[in-house]
Amino acid sequence: MKYRILSLSLALALPLTACDRASTETPTTDTSASPIAESPVTEPSLTDDWQAYTEKNGRYQIKFPEKPIENNQQQQTPQGQTVEITTAIYEDEPNKRVYVSSVNEMPLPEGATFDVEKGLDGGRDGATRSTNSTVVSEEKIDYDGLPGRSIVMSTPEGAKIKMNMLINAKEEKALFYQVWVAAQDGNIDFPEAQAFLDSLEIARTEEQ
Numbered sequence: 001m002k003y004r005i006l007s008l009s010l011a012l013a014l015p016l017t018a019c020d021r022a023s024t025e026t027p028t029t030d031t032s033a034s035p036i037a038e039s040p041v042t043e044p045s046l047t048d049d050w051q052a053y054t055e056k057n058g059r060y061q062i063k064f065p066e067k068p069i070e071n072n073q074q075q076q077t078p079q080g081q082t083v084e085i086t087t088a089i090y091e092d093e094p095n096k097r098v099y100v101s102s103v104n105e106m107p108l109p110e111g112a113t114f115d116v117e118k119g120l121d122g123g124r125d126g127a128t129r130s131t132n133s134t135v136v137s138e139e140k141i142d143y144d145g146l147p148g149r150s151i152v153m154s155t156p157e158g159a160k161i162k163m164n165m166l167i168n169a170k171e172e173k174a175l176f177y178q179v180w181v182a183a184q185d186g187n188i189d190f191p192e193a194q195a196f197l198d199s200l201e202i203a204r205t206e207e208q
Contacts, residue, residue: 046195053088055103060177062101063199064090065192081107096184099196106174114174116167120149123165123176131155144202146177152188162188164197168204177202 050063056070068088075083087102108114128135133153141148141164148166155161163180179200181193 046191047199050199053101055086055088055101057086059103059175059203060101061201061203062088062179063196064088064099065092065196066090068099068101083107097193098182099180100182101177101179101200103175103177106176108173114167114169116147116169116174119167119174119176120147120165123178124149124151127151127161127163128153131161133161136160143200146202148177154186157184158186159184160186160188162193162197164200166202168202 047063050065051067052061052063053068053070054061056072068090071087071089073085073087075085083104083106085102085104087100090099091097092099106114106119124135124138127133131153133155136152136154138149138151141150143164143166146166146168148164151161151163151165153161153163159182161180161182163178166177168175168177177200179197181188181196183190183193
């Protein structure tokens with residue numbers, strides 16, 4: 001499973017054409033991060049002994065069952081910009097499961113605003129293409145005030161992926177967060193999966 005599904009972390013990263021020109025909103029200029037925001041409450045027994053991971057730029061924190069491997073890669077956008085994708089991956093080989101979190105910036109052209117729904121659509125479509133999977137279910141979510149999607153996908157081999165995607169739109173860029181669990185046996189309803197998804201804590205600017 002790992003050779004196909006791990007590619008998902010990069011395939012979702014660049015819904016960069018989802019923007020509109022001539023925003024009338026007043027831009028903000030303070031992008032200093034405030035303390036990590038609280039995440040939804042999960043069962044303490046599941047995550048107490050887990051490994052807390054803080055993204056290298058402090059943009060989010062999440063708990064993995066074991067220490068993840070961090071991967072940083074650069075990718076070109078359709079507009080010719082270079083975007084860095086920071087991904088953390090933990091593979092539970094005995095249970096044939098994969099836990100992944102990632103974030104990347106999505107620069108906006110001057111005078112443009114980010115279309116969140118188109119961005120989320122692009123992330124979903126990139127995920128299905130990269131894994132040759134189909135969407136089993138999809139719903140809009142609000143996670144700590146950020147718009148997103150909760151998506152379940154199934155591969156032809158019977159693996160399933162449960163993923164939360166969130167977008168935090170800003171003045172000159174948007175941040176695209178992805179947290180997902182994949183299981184080769186198709187069972188993504190095990191308690192650790194939801195505990196992992198719910199352990200995400202996103203750093204916010206003072207205005208957000």
